[in-house]
Structure formats: structure tokens, C-alpha cells
Amino acid sequence: MADDIAELPVTEIHLDAVGGVAGDMFAAAMLDARPDLWPRCEAAIAAMDLPADLQIGREPHGDGILTGSRFLVEMPQGSGRDHPHTHWRDIRGRLERAPLEADVREAALGIFKLLAEAEAAVHGKDIDEVSFHEVGAVDSIVDILSAAAIVTALAPCIWTVGPLPRGRGQVRTAHGFLPVPAPAVLELLKGYAFVDDGEEGERITPTGAAILRYLNVSQEADSTPRGLIGAGIGFGTRKFAGRSNILRATLYGPPPEYMAGDSVEVLRCEIDDQTAEDLAAAIDHLRAAPGVIDVCQWPVFGKKGRMGTALQVLASPDQADEIAALVLDETMTLGLRRSTQSRMMVGREAVTADGLSVKRAYRPSGVTAKIEMDTLAATSGVSARQRKRYEAETKAVQEHDPDGQ
16 A cells, blocks of 8 residues: 555645644654655665664554554664754754755755754844754754655645644753743744644644744645545654644645546626626626636625626636726626635546537546537427437447446
8 A cells, every 4th residue: 555655646745733743753644654755764864974873763653542653763872862962053064964865955954944043033142153952962863854855755745734732831941941832933833823722741842843834834724626645643752631642644646537626716796787788798708708717697686675686707817807807897896706716627528429519527426428509409309309419428428438337
């Protein structure tokens, strides 16, 4: 199954921060979904010339409710945490000199630079004077290198995330006890939506926050149809009272073949002071305009009990401004409403059956066909038209699927 997933194009990855976001949780979740990316992570880590006896790996993990993976970094005695002060300029130099792939180096430098800028802002220092503490340890360097290797392998890709857990209480750092979320986290995630879910302790680490900021994750609703490829769960080290300490990643690709989707601009207004014949001419002009996909109208009751007409125009987003101006020119409305909406469509094609034009549609449950009625206009008699329609539509379906499968 993992090999099958590796072959599928990924267009969006959504993160559910049930327990929180940390560097090791991010790597664990993504490698749980895409274990084929582990050799790329290993190569990036090896390029940094870290201690030879450093033990790094992904292992299956469960909490009795869910199963997934943990990302483990076991450091030999005397490395990493025994040297808690690591300057940004030193990490930057090591990354620049390491024989990393260019895109991995760029991503790792980008994540670390965001951290350095946040630390500089909250502590009132110049960026080159920033010395990392927790994030300067070897395990955090490994986390960021792994994240860089993973995100560059999946680029280009849209990243989204739900509301982020705020946490409660304080966290112990090299600066002493700090309120949760830590100041660097707040600096990195300005503008993001947080929620207090009642759990105590740190939920978003500075490394996790920097990864989210680097990915420019969106919290906006995404109504674009997408096909689910797979999911991965990454566990953190702490335990919470009311929930699993996980970060879940769900991977999406193009929608199924029978389904297509795009976005359209919807223009709406109501008209009650334009004659029917003039409005009909206006609608003909709208239908003929470039970028107009469809126009429809229906009766409505307006103010003072007047009968009016509701008008809706579907327009290509890149031409919506010109079409909106045309609606205001062609109709008596004094304003209109605009919105961008996603559109889901089944695959379709025009075919010929018995010399007649037929539209064949590929629906989730099977193939259907519908004749273009203009091609029957010259046929006299309702019985003859129905017979020709049935024969042509049946033939169009059978030509696609002769066995009826």
C-alpha cells in the first residue's frame, strides 16, 4: 500500500493538531503516511556530520486508542543537550557547508531563520546574536532536517491546518519558566486561530511553529474537491488526560477520474423594473459575452409585493469584473452580489450515435447519456423522437461499456 501511495501525486496535506505540533510529531506523522521518504531524511541527516553513534528512527507506536508512529532521536552521552547554547550563525554555517541537496538546504535554512527571527524579536537581540537553547540541541536539528527533506519531496503542495491548541500553564526553558504558548511560538504564529481545549502544558513547540510558518499553512476553508490518498499519525512524548497526543496528516490528490472541479464567480441580483422583452435581450447579450458560463432567471416577489426576476450569472473568475460591469450595463439593477464558489462536475464528452449528437457523462455509479435535442428538431412526431432518443442514448452507453459493467 505504501508503494501505491508513493506513486500518487499529492496536491494538499491537511494537519490536525489534536495533541499539538512539534518537530518530531511532524516527522512522525509524515513518515507514517509516506515511509518511502525515510531514506531521503537519512541522507539529509548524514550530510550534517552529527555524532556517529546517534540513533535515529521511526517506530510503530500506539496509545490504546490509535496507532501510528513516533520519531526517535537517541543521543550518545556528551552530545547535543550537554551544549545547550548553539548560535544561529554556527547552525547556518554548518547547513551552508553540508553536502545537502539544494532544496533541502534552502528549506532547513528557511525554518531555522524563522526561529532565529522570532527569538531575536522576543528577546530584543540582533538576529546574528541569537543563540538557540532547546532548538539548538541535536534532536531539534534532526527534526528540522527531516522536515526539510519531507516537504521538499512533496512540493509543490498546499498545506492546511485546523485550529491550534493553545495549552495552559508554563513551560521550563533555558530562560526559566515561560507562559504557554512560549513567546517565540506567539511571534511565529501571529494571525492563526487557537483554541483552549482544556489540556495543560505546552502544545506547540518553537520548532513546530517554525515548520508551520515556513509552510505558510492556511486555516481557510477549502471547498475544492480532492481525492483522499492516505493518512499518517505522529505521536508526541507526553500524555494528556482527555485526548491522544497526536498530529495527524491527511494527504490528498486530484479527485476521482469521474469527477472534475473548478471555481466559478457567481453574480446575483433581482430586477423588478425592466420589461420582459428587454430583459430577454439583455440575457442574450450576457450569454454571448466572453467568460460567461451560464445565465439563469426565475420569478421572485420583491418589495411592495412586486413580481420581479432573480438573475444569476456564472462567470470565469478571471473575467468576472468585466462581466459584472456588463450586468450593470444591460439590466436595470442598481447592484449585484458576488461570490466565488467551487464547482464539482462529472466527466463528460460529446459523441455521435446513429448520426445524432449525444452527451455522455461519467457518474460515480456508472455512465449515462443524453441526446442533444437540437439534433431531433427535424424529426416529426413525439413517438419518433422518443424512439430515436432512446436508441441513440442506449447505443452511446453501450459503446463505452458493452458488457454493462
